[in-house]
Amino acid sequence: xxxxxxxxxxxNWVEILASPFMRTAFIAGxxxxxxxxxxxxxxxxRGSMFASHALAHIGFPGATGAALVGTSVFAGLVAFTVVGxxxxxxxxxxxxxxxxxxxxxxxxxxxxxxxFASLASTNTSTVTNILFGNLLAIPPAQLVxxxxxxxxxxxxxxxxxxxxxxxxxxxxxxxxxxxxxxxxGITFMILLALVVSMAVTVVGVLLIFxxxxxxxxxxxRFTARPGWVIFWSAxxxxxxxxxxxxxxxxxxxxxxxxxxxxxxxxWLGAAGMRRERAAAKPAGGHG
Amino acid sequence: xLDFDNVSAVRGTTTIWSDGTFTVPTGAVAGVIGPNGSGKxxxxxxxLGLLRPGSGTIKVLxxxxxRGDSRIGYVPQNYASIAGDSIRARDMVLLGLTGATYGMxxxxxxQHARVDQILGEVGAADFAGRRMSQLSGGQQQRVxxxxxxxxxxxxxLLDEPLANLDVRNQQEIVALLAxxxxxxxxxxxxxxxxxxxxxSVLDGAIYLLDGHAHYDSVDEVVxxxxxxxxxxTAIKVVRTAQGDLFTRSA
Numbered sequence: 001x002x003x004x005x006x007x008x009x010x011x012n013w014v015e016i017l018a019s020p021f022m023r024t025a026f027i028a029g030x031x032x033x034x035x036x037x038x039x040x041x042x043x044x045x046r047g048s049m050f051a052s053h054a055l056a057h058i059g060f061p062g063a064t065g066a067a068l069v070g071t072s073v074f075a076g077l078v079a080f081t082v083v084g085x086x087x088x089x090x091x092x093x094x095x096x097x098x099x100x101x102x103x104x105x106x107x108x109x110x111x112x113x114x115x116f117a118s119l120a121s122t123n124t125s126t127v128t129n130i131l132f133g134n135l136l137a138i139p140p141a142q143l144v145x146x147x148x149x150x151x152x153x154x155x156x157x158x159x160x161x162x163x164x165x166x167x168x169x170x171x172x173x174x175x176x177x178x179x180x181x182x183x184x185g186i187t188f189m190i191l192l193a194l195v196v197s198m199a200v201t202v203v204g205v206l207l208i209f210x211x212x213x214x215x216x217x218x219x220x221r222f223t224a225r226p227g228w229v230i231f232w233s234a235x236x237x238x239x240x241x242x243x244x245x246x247x248x249x250x251x252x253x254x255x256x257x258x259x260x261x262x263x264x265x266x267w268l269g270a271a272g273m274r275r276e277r278a279a280a281k282p283a284g285g286h287g
Numbered sequence: 288x289l290d291f292d293n294v295s296a297v298r299g300t301t302t303i304w305s306d307g308t309f310t311v312p313t314g315a316v317a318g319v320i321g322p323n324g325s326g327k328x329x330x331x332x333x334x335l336g337l338l339r340p341g342s343g344t345i346k347v348l349x350x351x352x353x354r355g356d357s358r359i360g361y362v363p364q365n366y367a368s369i370a371g372d373s374i375r376a377r378d379m380v381l382l383g384l385t386g387a388t389y390g391m392x393x394x395x396x397x398q399h400a401r402v403d404q405i406l407g408e409v410g411a412a413d414f415a416g417r418r419m420s421q422l423s424g425g426q427q428q429r430v431x432x433x434x435x436x437x438x439x440x441x442x443x444l445l446d447e448p449l450a451n452l453d454v455r456n457q458q459e460i461v462a463l464l465a466x467x468x469x470x471x472x473x474x475x476x477x478x479x480x481x482x483x484x485x486x487s488v489l490d491g492a493i494y495l496l497d498g499h500a501h502y503d504s505v506d507e508v509v510x511x512x513x514x515x516x517x518x519x520t521a522i523k524v525v526r527t528a529q530g531d532l533f534t535r536s537a
Binding site: 159166220226229 | 337354362372373378386389390391
């Protein structure tokens with residue numbers, strides 16, 4: 001197939017956008033982007049970027065295994081990431097020192113995922129959707145689960161916000177001040193597992209970084225105030241999903257590429273903004 | 288400030304030191320010295336209530352050590368964390384006040400005022416809006432001290448506060464600690480490798496030697512015989528005509 005026939009402008013893209021499956025995709029994308037934005041700052045502050053990447057890979061055999069035994073792919077994804085999260089959380093700080101072990105487990109998990117996928121004789125699009133995400137493949141019933149996950153995430157994060165921030169930034173002092181650093185770490189990892197599972201449905205196992213880490217990293221380029229970083233990460237995530245979906249509708253192509261591209265462009269833009277600000281004003285603002 | 292009665296420090300099954308019987312007077316500035324691996328950090332952990340003594344009893348400010356004791360302000364070693372680029376100095380200090388509070392509550396005007404006041408007290412007001420990663424080692428140390436002070440503790444515990452600082456910054460931090468000691472009347476315990484920058488302000492030192500813990504006033508600690516034994520290398524104590532005291536390798 002030639003490029004010209006593969007990429008074709010859809011003149012009826014406004015109608016496509018108005019269709020029910022697009023509305024489902026849009027709502028799902030917004031829920032996932034907000035959830036990613038809420039947790040992204042903590043992922044960076046805790047240095048859990050590798051852990052979030054790892055969780056997505058650990059979820060891969062869960063998803064394809066679920067397809068193999070004929071249950072919900074999303075349920076398999078959640079089960080595997082949550083178990084993986086508790087394991088990483090129990091290792092605590094030592095997990096960071098065990099990159100070789102984690103990497104080896106990752107490779108094994110991914111291989112297992114491939115095995116399950118071929119045994120399940122599912123069509124390749126199922127596997128592609130798990131690896132690269134596909135907002136358009138999310139069934140409407142899934143929205144309730146996403147909304148519930150987001151509600152749990154928001155409620156727990158609000159309740160533990162300060163101790164979690166303290167424990168993430170300054171674990172030694174937080175521990176001395178009576179904060180349960182390890183318990184918070186495991187709680188955080190379980191929340192992360194829920195968000196990773198949601199994000200995999202949008203951008204897939206392989207592009208998880210773009211939704212979970214990059215928006216917060218972009219926000220951190222222009223502010224370091226925790227509340228604002230979270231607000232801007234969620235905003236960048238939502239904008240990327242929305243714009244990505246519109247472009248996907250215009251050209252009738254899977255949205256993952258466009259979502260990740262918008263995130264990438266915003267991240268580059270934020271980098272430029274910070275450099276300009278740094279040149280204009282050497283010291284940060286007060287208050 | 289500290290009462291140790293026949294205390295031993297145990298990690299797992301290993302006894303690190305024992306026979307710790309001494310009293311550090313209230314309001315003193317005291318060093319904790321000893322070679323690497325002699326149990327200085329273990330001592331701090333016991334005072335903070337994060338580790339129980341293997342035997343004996345410890346009283347900190349008259350009470351058995353308890354995790355989360357707001358009367359102790361703690362400044363750990365290696366302050367600049369991986370998160371240094373993700374947090375501003377004043378938010379760091381605010382965590383010392385509100386970091387252990389669960390639930391969503393707005394920071395009150397009084398709490399903000401308290402943070403501002405402490406930032407001023409330690410000379411960190413000018414760079415309070417910057418990120419931790421943008422600060423020099425001395426500035427970061429001031430922020431760490433502000434965070435420890437913001438909850439109005441009755442004693443400060445600092446782990447190697449002068450490590451990685453140049454001489455000028457070392458002197459400034461020592462002067463700041465001396466001022467906090469006199470103005471607030473609170474005791475200060477600091478783990479140090481080198482006694483010299485602190486000799487002018489120290490009242491005494493806990494020294495960990497040959498598997499035992501002792502406390503002595505500074506005049507007794509700063510003896511050639513003791514320091515030479517402590518560090519396993521010949522050390523000379525020099526007193527200048529002006530009365531200044533310092534030690535050096537012989």
